[in-house]
Amino acid sequence: MTTEPTDSNEPTRSAVVFPGMGPARFTDVGKFMMIDPFVRKRLVEADEALGRSVLDGFRAEGDDFGVFAQIAFFVNSLSLADRARETGGLDPDYCVGFSFGQKAATAFSGALPFAEAVRLTAELARCEREFFEEQHQELVTLTITRVPEEALGEILLELTERGEFHEVSGYLDEGMWMITLRESVLESFQRRISAIGGYSLYSMKPPAHCRVLTDLRARAEEKVLAGFEIGPPELPVVADHDGSLVTTAEQLRTMLLTTFDHPVRWPPVVETLRARGVGTVHVTGPDRLIHRLDSTTRSFEVVALGPQQALRPARTASRKEQ
Template sequence: MRRDALYFPGLVPTKFSAIEDFLRTSDHARARIEVADDVLGYSLLDAYAEAEVYDWEVYESGFLVLTLALADWALDHVELDPVLCGGQSFGAIIAAVFSGALSYEDGLRLVRASAAVELDYFAAVPEPLGCLFFYRLDSRTVDALVADFPGELEVSIYLDDSVHAVSGTLADLQLFEDRVRESGGYPFYTMNRSEHCSTVRPLRDRLETEVYDRVSWNSPKWPMLSDVSGRLLTDPAEIEEDLLDGWVTPVRWSTVVEGMRAARAEHAHIIGPRNMFARITNNALPTDVITPKKVADHPSATAKRVHR
């Protein structure tokens, strides 16, 4: 059998209407939701349906449930021989749960507790922080723009050579957004918190003592590919530290691709609600996506609808 890499993208806020059908009709989703409702103490579907984009606990819990359910489906319906499991940014937490480094229940508790600490931290900083996402500029241009900017900005994400994110104060990011446009770039999203940058080191340290050290970490079923170093991790303590260090280390998709190559992965399966990540690894190794649409179009779903 071929050597497969299972990979979970970072959180992209997704409207409930776009994924509602999968969450309500999939047996895999219903099983995940039942546990989530019990751990969280409320109906996650009801909360997700009413959530705003910055309701972090609900959006992150919903994304966790959705993505894990897609991965559960893939194990049942796609011929897989995983040699590694990994994730980018928030996706690394999903990978930790799916690989068994964290129990599902502890993963939900970690998401809830982390959201509370993050909200407290960002509410207390002297100036509001954010993260600006944009595309159509190459990495060299982005680095030059940041270096020439008079404020204190850091590049947080090099998703490929055209999609980037920069963190800093919201005031500086508003000015930087103009420079991105003037240089031919296209800003498309500003998040109300910074991430993957040295500025949030105090948050990383708070999360370690207040959240991550209070859940149990285990040896994973498959080695976890670090999006920080590109290394394969199997030691529970290393996995915990790696997830925390993701807060203060820029995401570089090239690091992930190089890690897949080093592990001799032959095929990548990108698991999540959207397929935008497929094009990134396609140049390195064959890639397919596991999305709600793929589930809906699968023969098993057609047979199930006919049976009903």
């Protein structure tokens, strides 16, 4: 990771952060998508790009991480950034796409036109679905918190000694991790986490961000990304796996592939933004995590804009915790 110190007298910079995706349900965001003018405008172009209604597909799908759930999450994230630009003073110096948020960052940074980014999101989602119908159906990725590194190491060693597969898929904050393991041992692992005072937040299936998904990375590169002309970002992007700056088309393409088989790491992103004078981050999207992390709220003025805040503009979250 390369960072440059900034002059303490330099005007405070800002960044936009597109969050990772949690379970996306039509019942949670359908009303917002139907009435929000920024979403409705984006949906017209998204429907045209796909040749069918995103809302209809999302409503009928019934899968929290399905193809249309992913497209809806992508559209909502960018629409909320549109709203922040028009009504919330968003004019960022840097852009971050965390996990799934990379797709929104690719479009927002100008590296790929919106309609093309919609198609990219859909094709990657289908590619992943086909892959997981064939491989690694037994794996899940669990997010845990309040688990010190040393204690986690001991628990993971126990899995190793039993011959159980596991990988750390995410380094989110102090004591907060994403762990990929077999679904058959998920319940016993959660009990072990609880026994040391930790908490299990949610699990994702299919899994994400681990070395065993190298074949998925190769398939996505060959069958999906090869069909898109991704340009250099007009706005510098901070990579979510190591905090490096992404300024070229090749770097951005590599970042989109790296997310498949490398863990995500939020602390290096925070370090890079701070080192470059960022004092405010706008988290635009249905975020359940990034805007609440201690490392985020300690380091920045956080402006969180999700569907609920957008429906109640006066209550948009903005805070800095010491």
